[in-house]
Amino acid sequence: xxxxxxxxxxxxxxxxxxxxxxxxxxxxxxxxxxxxxxxxxxxxxxxxxxxxxxxxxxxxxxxxxxxxxxxxxxxxxxxxxxxxxxxxxxxxxxxxxxxxxxxxxx
Numbered sequence: 001x002x003x004x005x006x007x008x009x010x011x012x013x014x015x016x017x018x019x020x021x022x023x024x025x026x027x028x029x030x031x032x033x034x035x036x037x038x039x040x041x042x043x044x045x046x047x048x049x050x051x052x053x054x055x056x057x058x059x060x061x062x063x064x065x066x067x068x069x070x071x072x073x074x075x076x077x078x079x080x081x082x083x084x085x086x087x088x089x090x091x092x093x094x095x096x097x098x099x100x101x102x103x104x105x106x
Contacts, residue, residue: 002031004100006093007040012048015040018106019056026063033096034060036069036085041077044084068092 003025007018018034025032036043046053061067061084069085070093080087097103 002099002101003033004096004103005032005034006096006103006105007034007036007043008038009106010039010042010046010053012046012051012053014106015043015046015053016048016051016056019043019053019060021104021106022060022065023056023063026060026065031066032060033066033068033099035088035093035096036067036073037093038070038073041069041073041079041085068096 003022005018005022007015009015009018022032022034043053043057057067067085068088071087071089074080074085074087
């Protein structure tokens with residue numbers, strides 16, 4: 001199955017669970033694409049002793065998950081040079097929605 005995930009939060013527990021869900025989907029051999037929007041483009045910098053968001057994000061990438069991030073949201077936070085997230089557009093977000101069999105939003 002093709003699963004699209006939109007993440008709109010950098011709140012540690014929610015973002016951590018979103019990436020854990022994405023990784024669980026990959027472990028079941030689903031194709032997964034994640035689109036980060038709004039404050040979620042800051043997920044790489046989230047520091048929390050219990051909810052290790054960057055670790056789960058990197059695990060997602062290491063397991064061939066596909067990651068997109070809203071370019072406008074990245075630019076408005078001046079994160080262009082501080083992110084592994086590819087700068088994407090709303091058209092890329094629409095492409096993810098059209099590609100997916102199921103969509104989940106966190």
